[in-house]
Each structure stands twice: as structure tokens, then as C-alpha cells.
Amino acid sequence: MSKKSSSAPGDLHGEVSLRYLGDLEISEEATVAELKSQAMTLFSSSGFVIPSPAFLRAWTVERKRLGRLLRINRQQLRDYKLGRKTEICLEPLQEEENLGPQDVVLRTRMRLPGERAYAPCVDLVWDTARGWTAGSLRQRVAHFCSLPVEKIEIAKYFPEKFEWLPISSWNQQFTKRKKKKKQDNLQGAPYYLKDGDTIGIKNVLLEDDGDFSTDADDLGRGTPRRPSSQDALRERSRDLGCGATTPGRPRAPEASLSIHVRSFR
Missing domain, CATH: 3.10.20.90 (Phosphatidylinositol 3-kinase Catalytic Subunit; Chain A, domain 1)
Incomplete structure (x- = not known):
């Protein structure tokens, strides 16, 4: 099984900024922990320091977004039905992690x-x-x-x-x-x-x-932002603080109205 390994967490809008690390040839019989162990050799050549496989998370990458989390370290890769050329994102962690099935x-x-x-x-x-x-x-x-x-x-x-x-x-x-x-x-x-x-x-x-x-x-x-009630309150407070007043619209002079009524008798 060939694995393309990358490293980077996802951003707010879903796409991940991936850094290519290299390819791995690994058996489907191998566990997630063994995948992480082999991937550590790729990290060492790229300047990252990973103390142990427990400091890595492994995700599938689907359309430049994080997909499934390979959560159980002792589980075999074949159980995830990954395919022959699956892209894997390896996320470095600040502390050790051992996730349970739930x-x-x-x-x-x-x-x-x-x-x-x-x-x-x-x-x-x-x-x-x-x-x-x-x-x-x-x-x-x-x-x-x-x-x-x-x-x-x-x-x-x-x-x-x-x-x-x-x-x-x-x-x-x-x-x-x-x-x-x-x-x-x-x-x-x-x-x-x-x-x-x-x-x-x-x-x-x-x-x-x-x-x-x-x-x-x-x-x-592609939609304009709707002003919230807080926006309106802030705008009103700003106007009051500056002493701003909204000038009244000038009133038009009154005009006389002449109606001509015809007789139909």
C-alpha cells in the first residue's frame, strides 16, 4: 500500500495547507501506530522533531480537506479500507494522545x-x-x-x-x-x-x-452582511457621543388644489 504523507491541521474554512513529506510503502496488515512510526523518518528529514508516534494524528485527505481520523493505534490499516494510493495527513501534536474508540x-x-x-x-x-x-x-x-x-x-x-x-x-x-x-x-x-x-x-x-x-x-x-441590533446600538451611541443630529427633510410649501366638477344633467 502506497501512502502520500503530508502535515498540517485544517483551517476555519475547511481546506488544509499541506506540506508534502514523501511516499511510504506499507502493508495493509500494519497498524496505525506502525504507520506513524514509519512516517517519523519523513519528519526527521524535513526539520520536524517528533518525540514519538503518540505525538501524531493520522487523517485521510479528501479533496484537500481532512477526512477520516485513523484513531485507534492498534487497529490495522485494512480495517479502514483506504485503497492503494491514499493521501494521509500527519498532524503533529503538543502532547501525547491515545484516543479511544468513542x-x-x-x-x-x-x-x-x-x-x-x-x-x-x-x-x-x-x-x-x-x-x-x-x-x-x-x-x-x-x-x-x-x-x-x-x-x-x-x-x-x-x-x-x-x-x-x-x-x-x-x-x-x-x-x-x-x-x-x-x-x-x-x-x-x-x-x-x-x-x-x-x-x-x-x-x-x-x-x-x-x-x-x-x-x-x-x-x-456572496451575501451582504445584515446589520445586527448591536450594530445599530453602537451606531446610535456613536452619533449621540459626537453630538450628531440628523437634519430634518425640508417641508415643501403647501399648494392649493382646484377641482372642476362638470354637470351631467
């Missing part, structure tokens, strides 16, 4: 209040043992950010559409147990949550509108 890796980005922008992404590992529910994810994100769960809003980013979809708690929306069990799963529609997805986080103590988009998203969609 761990999901998400890219979290904290919203910068009033700027329509985000802080750099920080990886979050979410244990889905208790289910892929909105409530479970919100609890994990709140703990990760050291914020009360009721003081955050989260949304998944869809880079191909330049859109953010807020993730609400379905427990409040569905009362029937059967329907709730069917719908309260972030793996299904409309979220289709998976490894590598970007999750935007908003601290409602600092910003409580529903806008998760950035100016770049507006450009990507």
Missing part, C-alpha cells in the same frame, strides 16, 4: 465579542460514551471553557456553505421519548457531526446575539 476530536473556536471573528482553534476531545447528544456536547464544551453551560452557545461550521448551524438542546424541543431518542443524535441530520469539525463557541455574557458568521463567510456566500 473519542471525537473537534476544533473549537471562541468567538471574539463585537469583532465577527474567532480566536485560534483549540482541539477538544469529546468522549461520546454517554451518547452523541447536544446536551452532552454542551456540557463538555462548557467544562472545557470553564463557563456555566447556560452561558454558552455553540454552532457547527459548514465550510462548503460558509454557514454556522447553532446546536441547541433537543431535550427542550421533543417531549415524546421515542422521537427524542431518534432525533437527539448529532451524528444524524442536520448536523452530521464528525472528527475534525469546527465548533464555534459564544460567551453569551459578552455577546448574546445569534450571529456566528464572519465577514469572510459573508463574502463566501
Whole structure:
């Protein structure tokens, strides 16, 4: 099996900036850990220092975007059905990582209040043992950010559409147990949550509108940005602070109206 190895994490808009490292010939019987071990030789020739294979994540690359995460180090490559010329992205990590079968890796980005922008992404590992529910994810994100769960809003980013979809708690929306069990799963529609997805986080103590988009998203969609209520408030405050007043429109002089009525008798 031939593997093209590259290295780079994904950006906000989904495409990855890849650095070509080289080709690997490896058996389908090999494990993910063995793939990482062999790839370390490519890193050494490119100037990267990787202490051990545990400091690497391995992803498939699909259309210049991160695809599936090869999460289990002891699992054989043939179990992933990769094909003969699969491109693999090897992501260097700051610390060792040993993911379990129910761990999901998400890219979290904290919203910068009033700027329509985000802080750099920080990886979050979410244990889905208790289910892929909105409530479970919100609890994990709140703990990760050291914020009360009721003081955050989260949304998944869809880079191909330049859109953010807020993730609400379905427990409040569905009362029937059967329907709730069917719908309260972030793996299904409309979220289709998976490894590598970007999750935007908003601290409602600092910003409580529903806008998760950035100016770049507006450009990507080809739609003008809609001014928010906060924008209008800031504009009004700016006008008041400068003592600006809006001049009234001059009133036109009144004109007399003459009506001529004919007699049809």
C-alpha cells in the first residue's frame, strides 16, 4: 500500500495547507501506530522533531480537506479500507494522545465579542460514551471553557456553505421519548457531526446575539452582511457621543388644489 504523507491541521474554512513529506510503502496488515512510526523518518528529514508516534494524528485527505481520523493505534490499516494510493495527513501534536474508540476530536473556536471573528482553534476531545447528544456536547464544551453551560452557545461550521448551524438542546424541543431518542443524535441530520469539525463557541455574557458568521463567510456566500441590533446600538451611541443630529427633510410649501366638477344633467 502506497501512502502520500503530508502535515498540517485544517483551517476555519475547511481546506488544509499541506506540506508534502514523501511516499511510504506499507502493508495493509500494519497498524496505525506502525504507520506513524514509519512516517517519523519523513519528519526527521524535513526539520520536524517528533518525540514519538503518540505525538501524531493520522487523517485521510479528501479533496484537500481532512477526512477520516485513523484513531485507534492498534487497529490495522485494512480495517479502514483506504485503497492503494491514499493521501494521509500527519498532524503533529503538543502532547501525547491515545484516543479511544468513542473519542471525537473537534476544533473549537471562541468567538471574539463585537469583532465577527474567532480566536485560534483549540482541539477538544469529546468522549461520546454517554451518547452523541447536544446536551452532552454542551456540557463538555462548557467544562472545557470553564463557563456555566447556560452561558454558552455553540454552532457547527459548514465550510462548503460558509454557514454556522447553532446546536441547541433537543431535550427542550421533543417531549415524546421515542422521537427524542431518534432525533437527539448529532451524528444524524442536520448536523452530521464528525472528527475534525469546527465548533464555534459564544460567551453569551459578552455577546448574546445569534450571529456566528464572519465577514469572510459573508463574502463566501456572496451575501451582504445584515446589520445586527448591536450594530445599530453602537451606531446610535456613536452619533449621540459626537453630538450628531440628523437634519430634518425640508417641508415643501403647501399648494392649493382646484377641482372642476362638470354637470351631467
